[in-house]
Amino acid sequence: MKFEGWRIVLRCNEFRCQDGGRKYASTAILRQSPPKSNGVGAYGPGQGRHTIIFPVDAFATPEEANSDAAAQAMREVMVMNSSDGCRAPEESLAARYEVSFDGKRYAFREHRYDLFPDALRYAMAQHAKEGFQPDAAFAPNWATPFRPTLADAEAMALHGIVFANGHFDYGGYHYGQLGDALAFAKGHPNL
Numbered sequence: 001m002k003f004e005g006w007r008i009v010l011r012c013n014e015f016r017c018q019d020g021g022r023k024y025a026s027t028a029i030l031r032q033s034p035p036k037s038n039g040v041g042a043y044g045p046g047q048g049r050h051t052i053i054f055p056v057d058a059f060a061t062p063e064e065a066n067s068d069a070a071a072q073a074m075r076e077v078m079v080m081n082s083s084d085g086c087r088a089p090e091e092s093l094a095a096r097y098e099v100s101f102d103g104k105r106y107a108f109r110e111h112r113y114d115l116f117p118d119a120l121r122y123a124m125a126q127h128a129k130e131g132f133q134p135d136a137a138f139a140p141n142w143a144t145p146f147r148p149t150l151a152d153a154e155a156m157a158l159h160g161i162v163f164a165n166g167h168f169d170y171g172g173y174h175y176g177q178l179g180d181a182l183a184f185a186k187g188h189p190n191l
Helices: 063-080 088-097 116-128 150-159 178-188
Strands: 006-016 021-031 049-053 099-101 106-108 109-113 162-164 166-169 173-175
Touching: 021 063, 021 150, 049 063, 049 150, 063 162, 088 099, 088 116, 099 116, 106 116, 109 116, 150 178, 166 178, 173 178
Parallel strands: none
Antiparallel strands: 006 021, 021 049, 099 106, 106 109, 162 166, 166 173
């Protein structure tokens, strides 16, 4: 499908649950080709921009999984096509409450969080305390979100590994590094 100048390709994977049931999760691959000198797009190897939107949840049917992935992809396209290309509301709130993002985790002082709302909620509670002292050395830092490469995505799809919320998930376990998830998945297939 095409959306606002981007081609969206959905890849649905089936997972077998420990209880014998089946779940589905879809990955969206976004591709945008650079315009040719005459302004018409060109799809050449290694040209253009691409990004991958990994599933956050699994669903009962492939249709539900694809619908969720398409919606996430369209939101991401709208962000990338915006004038500044950033998620300004999150970043401005983060800076106001001294929350930073390193591409995988959110941080407030020495505390680390997988989800932005958790980091923000704690930071806001600390700021609301009587006698709270702002960190004079705090410098806003909001890195680009980490995304596995296309080669990583292929290896993940082969073994049924999903990237969500900064973790590589396989068989009910969370891994910080893809190599660890792949090693476990190779030794324990079909979890």
